[in-house]
Amino acid sequence: MEKQIGELYEQLGELKGKLSDLLEENHRLSMENHHLRNRLELEEAAQDKVGEEMESLKVPSEGYDNLARLYEEGFHICNLEFGSPRRNEDCMFCLDFLSKTK
Numbered sequence: 001m002e003k004q005i006g007e008l009y010e011q012l013g014e015l016k017g018k019l020s021d022l023l024e025e026n027h028r029l030s031m032e033n034h035h036l037r038n039r040l041e042l043e044e045a046a047q048d049k050v051g052e053e054m055e056s057l058k059v060p061s062e063g064y065d066n067l068a069r070l071y072e073e074g075f076h077i078c079n080l081e082f083g084s085p086r087r088n089e090d091c092m093f094c095l096d097f098l099s100k101t102k
């Protein structure tokens with residue numbers, strides 16, 4: 001009987017040790033989880049920001065059509081000579097601008 005109690009006591013000691021290991025592990029994992037979650041949120045916020053900026057940079061297709069028509073009608077749409085007559089010459093800058101905007 002006394003021997004059994006001694007063994008039980010020993011086992012209890014081992015269990016206590018394992019339990020504190022588990023608690024430590026659990027703590028470590030939850031810290032790591034916390035860090036990862038923060039980082040994920042930061043990255044998501046950054047991506048939203050980039051998305052908004054792309055959106056504001058994008059020329060609406062209607063605006064592109066208007067510019068293309070203006071060019072067809074013989075005017076510069078490049079930022080060098082915007083609105084001035086082309087005199088029936090193709091302008092590299094206008095064409096470049098159109099191809100980038102498309």
Ligand SMILES: [Zn+2]
Nearest residue numbers: 076078091094
């Ligand atoms: Zn031009």
